[in-house]
Amino acid sequence: MAKQEDLRTETFPSGIACVGLGKIERVIPADEPPALPPNSELAVIGKPVPRQDGRAKVTGAVRFTADVSLPGMLHARILRSPMPHALLRSIDMAAAARHPGVRAVLPIASADDPQSASLRYIGAPVAAVAAVSRAAAQEALHLIHVDYQSLPFVVEMDGARKQAAPPVYESAEVAPGGHPSGYPAPINLPLKGNVRGPVVSSRGDVTRGFAEADVVVEGEYRTQVQTHCCLEPHGIVADWRADGLTVYMSTQYTTGVRHELAEEFGLPLNRVRVIVDAMGGGFGSKSTLGNYGRIAVELSRRARAPVRLMLDREEEQMDAGNRPGTWQQLRIGAKRDGALTAISLISYGTAGVALGAGVGFNAEALYACPNFDGAQHDVFINAGPGCAMRAPGNTPGAYGLEQAIDELAERLAIDPLVLRDRVDPSPVRHEERRIGAERIEWQRRHAPGADRGPVKRGLGVAQSLWMANVQLDSSCEVRVLRDGSVEVLSSVQDIGTGTGTVMAQTVAEVFGLRADEITVRIGDTEFPPGPPSYGSRATASITPPARTAAWRVLQSLLREAGLALNAAPEDLFARGGKILVRDDPSRGIGFAEAAARLRTDRISAVASRSDDYSGFRRRMGDAALAHQDLGGVQFAAVAVDTETGIVRVERVVAVQDCGRPINPRQIESQVHGGILMGLSYALFEDRILDQHTGRMVNPDLEHYKLAGPHETPAIDVVILENYQGNSATDAYGIAEPANIATAPAIANAVYNAIGVRLRSIPMTPAAVLAALGKIPQRS
Amino acid sequence: MINATSAIIAQAQGVESGSASAIGPQAVPITLNVNGATRTLQAEPRMTLAEALRGPLSLTGTKIACNRGACSACTVWLDGLPICSCMILAIDVGARSITTIEGLAEGDTLHPVQQAFIEHDALQCGYCTPGIVMTCAALLERTAEPNADDVRAAISGHFCRCGTYPHVIAATLAAAKAPKG
Numbered sequence: 029m030a031k032q033e034d035l036r037t038e039t040f041p042s043g044i045a046c047v048g049l050g051k052i053e054r055v056i057p058a059d060e061p062p063a064l065p066p067n068s069e070l071a072v073i074g075k076p077v078p079r080q081d082g083r084a085k086v087t088g089a090v091r092f093t094a095d096v097s098l099p100g101m102l103h104a105r106i107l108r109s110p111m112p113h114a115l116l117r118s119i120d121m122a123a124a125a126r127h128p129g130v131r132a133v134l135p136i137a138s139a140d141d142p143q144s145a146s147l148r149y150i151g152a153p154v155a156a157v158a159a160v161s162r163a164a165a166q167e168a169l170h171l172i173h174v175d176y177q178s179l180p181f182v183v184e185m186d187g188a189r190k191q192a193a194p195p196v197y198e199s200a201e202v203a204p205g206g207h208p209s210g211y212p213a214p215i216n217l218p219l220k221g222n223v224r225g226p227v228v229s230s231r232g233d234v235t236r237g238f239a240e241a242d243v244v245v246e247g248e249y250r251t252q253v254q255t256h257c258c259l260e261p262h263g264i265v266a267d268w269r270a271d272g273l274t275v276y277m278s279t280q281y282t283t284g285v286r287h288e289l290a291e292e293f294g295l296p297l298n299r300v301r302v303i304v305d306a307m308g309g310g311f312g313s314k315s316t317l318g319n320y321g322r323i324a325v326e327l328s329r330r331a332r333a334p335v336r337l338m339l340d341r342e343e344e345q346m347d348a349g350n351r352p353g354t355w356q357q358l359r360i361g362a363k364r365d366g367a368l369t370a371i372s373l374i375s376y377g378t379a380g381v382a383l384g385a386g387v388g389f390n391a392e393a394l395y396a397c398p399n400f401d402g403a404q405h406d407v408f409i410n411a412g413p414g415c416a417m418r419a420p421g422n423t424p425g426a427y428g429l430e431q432a433i434d435e436l437a438e439r440l441a442i443d444p445l446v447l448r449d450r451v452d453p454s455p456v457r458h459e460e461r462r463i464g465a466e467r468i469e470w471q472r473r474h475a476p477g478a479d480r481g482p483v484k485r486g487l488g489v490a491q492s493l494w495m496a497n498v499q500l501d502s503s504c505e506v507r508v509l510r511d512g513s514v515e516v517l518s519s520v521q522d523i524g525t526g527t528g529t530v531m532a533q534t535v536a537e538v539f540g541l542r543a544d545e546i547t548v549r550i551g552d553t554e555f556p557p558g559p560p561s562y563g564s565r566a567t568a569s570i571t572p573p574a575r576t577a578a579w580r581v582l583q584s585l586l587r588e589a590g591l592a593l594n595a596a597p598e599d600l601f602a603r604g605g606k607i608l609v610r611d612d613p614s615r616g617i618g619f620a621e622a623a624a625r626l627r628t629d630r631i632s633a634v635a636s637r638s639d640d641y642s643g644f645r646r647r648m649g650d651a652a653l654a655h656q657d658l659g660g661v662q663f664a665a666v667a668v669d670t671e672t673g674i675v676r677v678e679r680v681v682a683v684q685d686c687g688r689p690i691n692p693r694q695i696e697s698q699v700h701g702g703i704l705m706g707l708s709y710a711l712f713e714d715r716i717l718d719q720h721t722g723r724m725v726n727p728d729l730e731h732y733k734l735a736g737p738h739e740t741p742a743i744d745v746v747i748l749e750n751y752q753g754n755s756a757t758d759a760y761g762i763a764e765p766a767n768i769a770t771a772p773a774i775a776n777a778v779y780n781a782i783g784v785r786l787r788s789i790p791m792t793p794a795a796v797l798a799a800l801g802k803i804p805q806r807s
Numbered sequence: 808m809i810n811a812t813s814a815i816i817a818q819a820q821g822v823e824s825g826s827a828s829a830i831g832p833q834a835v836p837i838t839l840n841v842n843g844a845t846r847t848l849q850a851e852p853r854m855t856l857a858e859a860l861r862g863p864l865s866l867t868g869t870k871i872a873c874n875r876g877a878c879s880a881c882t883v884w885l886d887g888l889p890i891c892s893c894m895i896l897a898i899d900v901g902a903r904s905i906t907t908i909e910g911l912a913e914g915d916t917l918h919p920v921q922q923a924f925i926e927h928d929a930l931q932c933g934y935c936t937p938g939i940v941m942t943c944a945a946l947l948e949r950t951a952e953p954n955a956d957d958v959r960a961a962i963s964g965h966f967c968r969c970g971t972y973p974h975v976i977a978a979t980l981a982a983a984k985a986p987k988g
Contacts, residue, residue, distance in 0.1 A: 078925050078928070082928075082930065083925060085930050085936050086921040086924045086933075087868065087911075087912060088869065088907070088909050088937045090933060092870075095861075095867035097865075256968075257966070258932075258934075258968060259870070259872045259880055259932065259934040259935045259967070260870070260872065260934040261872070307932060308870075308872075308932045308933070308935075309931075309932045309969060311968070340874065341872070341874060341875070523932065524931040524932025525931065526931075693928045694928060696928075697928050697969070697970075701968075701971070705968070705970060728877060734966055734968070736966065736972070737959040737962050737972045740970075
């Protein structure tokens, strides 16, 4: 705890800007900047400034990992298991090693070690080769002789739950026991057959809650496996040298990968450098080093040459992560006025050979209900490992819960928005519902299936809940050089959200400069350690230390300017490229002029993220949860053709919050992305495994269906300014919350259109026609 | 999708069919006309145009994302028409002129579509962006005043996982209205 003299009290804006702002006092560290006024009073923050790397991206100049080419660089390919479950009996790489151009071979599976010999999904790495060209490496793979013993397998979750199902893991000891997706869960849960868990959570007395209920609704909901489909495949260029290891990697977390590499290869941290100039999407799947990362580094170590390993699209679909599929059973009890008395949730989900297939915490935390019981199970199947994907858990979970709430509203004969007003304690979502309802013209919503013609329209709504995450060790350096130019440095990477741009805006605001006058250097572990680009935490974690560091540098500059202006530094302020006297703004000197007076060639400060000024709800290792959650409400308008079964989403209205919005246009872009990924999840995407072979039948981008421009609806995005006075910027994230509510909003709208509820996604034309009784239900 | 890949390939193969002697599998010298310059390189006959651009020619602005004509990330112009450069062999290009994303701007002056993409934030991660820019710029070459459906149709073969389509459409319509410079 800081000493009293290290603290001071500041008065911050508080509340939702469009409702009316109040004030809130916070005790903050004395070396942090004063409270930032609301966006309406700021020059750069809150403005839609163009993204920093826009020009480099539209001209093709920006360097992605796939574009990195080093002298003498080799190309690697991975041999992958052709069988869903097999024991490797022997492997012979001699012929591959002799193939022209091959510089290193790496057996990965080994007959000597039963764990390494167990191959549990099609696509599991078996061996790897580095050669002078990708084609030569691919040819060498064909020369590797492997003897596999085929084992019984199961690739379908319901089958895997059965007692007689082939075990994916022989024992609890060899099966994954922890929670790989990063959110807290007990480890070493029981394993029965292929079922790990449950993770339980409960409060109150659910039995009594259901007894007290006037109505109880019950529903079962299913979600499919969704793959990330980053346009840039997973990839790395590894350069192992005697004096250290440098990797160029499409990663969401340079600092984390650096630590993994140091540990994995026994190197000190100061000999490991991770660089990512630009990354072509991640969505959760590029959070760690990954098996391909280890393979490339080991090949580079063996070959003593740089090695590039880029996965191809089929590898992406099979072994680069996915959003687990789920089955959820929800029961909700309520009084006649809508007050909830009990919620129970049982779920089974599958992340293939991995864990992390829960359905999140919507059912537990979104609505006020005194009694809750949750039991979430993971089911192992012989398929590639799942991993975090844009709001893991809560996206499939909201698909179930938000339909169950609508089903409850219908049973109670209460409008779905009115019911949510009664049971949702969040004042932010209350405002979001009001704004969204107005935009979508909720009053025109009719009774389910009321349209007469074959094309039936409907409206639906759903809500989201996500954690406001903060990475505690998030640091940033700000420099002012003698010519007045400014550099901002951190190892934080830009996943495509515009992280560098919001950092530039934050620093520009402090210095009274334009955002394009700030040079941001990120994506390199040579710079102070930045946060990961996952968990919607990059902006919340890195913009406060960026502002703090800039503010500290500014104090030095004001001292110089004060000498020139014969004024006290505290009487000066920076605006419009000048440093001015507060009481007489006609007096001042240019920012660059002040910098030219510096005694050293540059002045610099490094700042780290402090705790939220109101403290945290919970700390989890190197991260923490803010007190207030992130929300968001989305409305969908759909048209369902009851003759073809085609669902068209005509319009989506998204009302979201992320604390203080720093760049509204970039936020809008991210919300578009969340909605389109959710729409695609609701209607199209499906990883289909053939039960008889265990093979994915659509491991590409033409049979794995993604929503495209023709499926893109009209989208209205409204961003609330929600001030809490919690950090130097009070900004939080948006990427994940924007993805959670879309699929259930569409599902509720489809029900409203046709009067029949589909309880599983994707809602394909065949599924819609089957629900309407026009074709037989498929099992 | 408005993409001339298959037609161009058929045409190119027709042109080549006159020369009978087999070449390859080793690399052979070929000449490509890229962004107005004549470039000579060694290419194995199996090398696609996308690979030739990104490898020996170091024009990495053209991206490979699916490598089988499903996502259009690798779109370049062949004689002014947008094609998937992963779907044509470099050796089959012949004398046709290739324009890549690096050749779209005139010096420091961006093409109106590039400028509009920046102003409308029609990109996020940026990996699909060069391909989409090439397609939208080609649309403006053949359609002076496109509407939103024209843009949708033009880019319907492109995938953008970040979901930039709304801003891509807005940017392209704005570029069509921008004063010609």
